Amino acid sequence: MKEVSDGELCKVIKDFLEMGHVDNIVAMFDRDCRYFQWTGAILDDDRFAVRLGVLVLFEELLARGNSSMHLAVPSLAALLSSDNPLVRGEALSVLAIINDPSLGAQAVTMLDDSDPQVREIAEDIVKSL
Numbered sequence: 001m002k003e004v005s006d007g008e009l010c011k012v013i014k015d016f017l018e019m020g021h022v023d024n025i026v027a028m029f030d031r032d033c034r035y036f037q038w039t040g041a042i043l044d045d046d047r048f049a050v051r052l053g054v055l056v057l058f059e060e061l062l063a064r065g066n067s068s069m070h071l072a073v074p075s076l077a078a079l080l081s082s083d084n085p086l087v088r089g090e091a092l093s094v095l096a097i098i099n100d101p102s103l104g105a106q107a108v109t110m111l112d113d114s115d116p117q118v119r120e121i122a123e124d125i126v127k128s129l
Contacts, residue, residue, distance in 0.1 A: 010038050014045055017053025025053070026060045033068040040075030043094065044087055051090050058097040069098045077106060085115035092121050096128075104129050 004012075013035070016024055029035050043054045061069055072094070079091035092110055095103050103125065110122035 006038075010041055013038070014042055014047070014050045017042070017057070018047050018049040020049070020053070022053055022056045022060065025057055026064070029057065029061060029068075030064065030066060033071055036068055036071035037075055039072035039094070040079050040091070043076070043090060044079060044082065044084075051086065054094060055090065055097070058094050062097055070100050073098060073100045073102065077102070080106060080110060085113070085118050088113065088115065089118045089121050092118065092125065096121075096125050 013025055013028070016022075039054065043051055045051060058069065058072075076091045076095050076098075079087050082088050082091070088110070092107065095106060107122045107125035107129075110118055111126065113119050113122065
């Protein structure tokens with residue numbers, strides 16, 4: 001039996017999120033914390049349904065009290081310098097769900113973003129701190 005590569009599995013996760021099978025992905029993240037390091041790669045997708053799925057995934061993980069969500073922070077923080085403002089804003093939104101201690105500093109750096117929607121997300125986060 002052929003072993004599935006990390007790249008192939010990451011693609012499957014994206015495809016499942018696009019199809020709305022978030023529960024399957026939640027179960028995967030609950031069982032194996034290594035997937036959290038892939039969060040940035042999963043979120044950095046052209047498909048709106050995939051990016052939305054990541055937000056839903058983290059909302060569900062938060063509701064379940066998953067204690068490993070902080071492992072996604074480095075991969076999400078890297079997306080804050082993405083060329084795509086949608087990706088920057090959604091990365092910031094997922095970071096807000098995680099509520100990592102670094103969130104305040106990250107949100108402050110995004111207050112001067114070139115995109116008004118990203119700035120608005122950052123402003124909302126800063127106000128809520």
